[in-house]
Amino acid sequence: MSEQMRVVEISTPGGPDVLKPALRDIPEPGHGEVRIQVAYAGVNRPDALQRAGLYNPPKGASDLPGLEASGTIAAIGDGVTDWAVGDPVCALLPGGGYAEQVVTPAAHCLPVPDGMDLKQAACLPETFFTVWSNVFQRGGLKAGERFLVHGGSSGIGTTAIQLANVLGARVFTTAGSDEKCAACLALGAEQAINYRDADFVDVLREQGGADVILDMVGGSYIARNIKALADDGRLVQIAFLQGPKAEINFAHLMMRRLTMTGSTLRPQSDLAKARIAADLYEKVWPLLATGRIAPVMDQEFTLDHAADAHTRMESSQHIGKIVLKVG
Structure with missing residues (x-):
């Protein structure tokens, strides 16, 4: 039997209450991919659209919500040379962030900026790529x-x-x-x-x-x-x-x-997203490392309270980013 992990899945299209805790098999990284042990996952409007049945994941992507996360590399697939197990990263995801482990192309990962913790780093990929x-x-x-x-x-x-x-x-x-x-x-x-x-x-x-x-x-x-x-x-x-x-x-x-x-970010090719990541690393990551810019944090929820995080986001009362604490 495959080892399993905690996730939050969309039980049926609808409001925040359709987000339900569940168990899934831990995914294995393919060629050019890494698996991340998730510490925090960002919560974004596209997650709510997917939950409502209005934003289907692209072919081959996880059906779980979650388009960005931070954590440490837990496994690497064939052909990955830029990362090693244990490296702290934040990453743009094709889906699947509301889980203890997630797989994504290695080229969509970025190092955690100097002086920044994993909670802050989880707030970077989706908004900065966009x-x-x-x-x-x-x-x-x-x-x-x-x-x-x-x-x-x-x-x-x-x-x-x-x-x-x-x-x-x-x-x-x-x-x-x-x-x-x-x-x-x-x-x-x-x-x-x-x-x-x-x-x-x-x-x-x-x-x-x-x-x-x-x-x-x-x-x-x-x-x-x-x-x-x-x-x-x-x-x-x-x-x-x-x-x-x-x-x-x-x-x-x-x-x-x-x-x-x-544009919409999620349907773009892996290569297009990798090029954005490279540009960010060159031109924006130094600004984050020196503190000239930083993510604005609103509120943190545990993974099991993802529904409350969506309720908070859709209330439009938040200022900045909402995150889920996973690990």
Whole structure:
């Protein structure tokens, strides 16, 4: 009989209460893969979408939720030369993070930055891969440009604010309370707009428009984002909390030379993710090691209380990242 591990699985599509503790066989790493003894797993919006039946894992991936984790290398597959058993790592996962052990491509692992513990490190992969690839690689944000990120107090938002600020951009953000706006300002935002009190379109147009907008809201925000962009601006879409459909006037894209782009991380090829990891290691990991940027932590839950973690995330009361303590 195979050795087993504790996991949290999705018993049926639905709300947080469908997350149930279970036992599964410990997975074995294949060629180019490592198995990680999980210490902490990050909790992210895509986990909730998968739980609700709206975001199926890619072919061959674990059906367990969890797209990032930290821990130590427990086993290595054939062809892996960059890691050894016992190495502390954080990793982007194709799934399976809500478990005591998880398998992922070795090229998607990164070392735990100097001075950072495993709890903090678990908060890095999903948000930093997403922000770096979308804001800087796809959106081309440069020093001196005006950058607007919606949902500034989220894990994505707190990461985007810090990275954009430390790399020289002027950062604007939206949030839903004065407390959240204050947190965004403390992270380096030039202006935090409480969307209940002010219109971000008016604020950004007064500044000359945003050069890059990172949006996860969609719906009615899509047309408003286009209005808030400067000429030659870039709108980068990474999620659709208000839905993926909108009516827009494409003449504005032509007349003002706008660019609309976006991506989802999970379905991308292993090679594409490995290239993002390499870029992060070269350009962002030194900033983490020196403390110039750091993950913002909200709350910790045990693995068996994953449902409570999802309830917390979907309440939108959190500021920063939520983690599950596994090991």
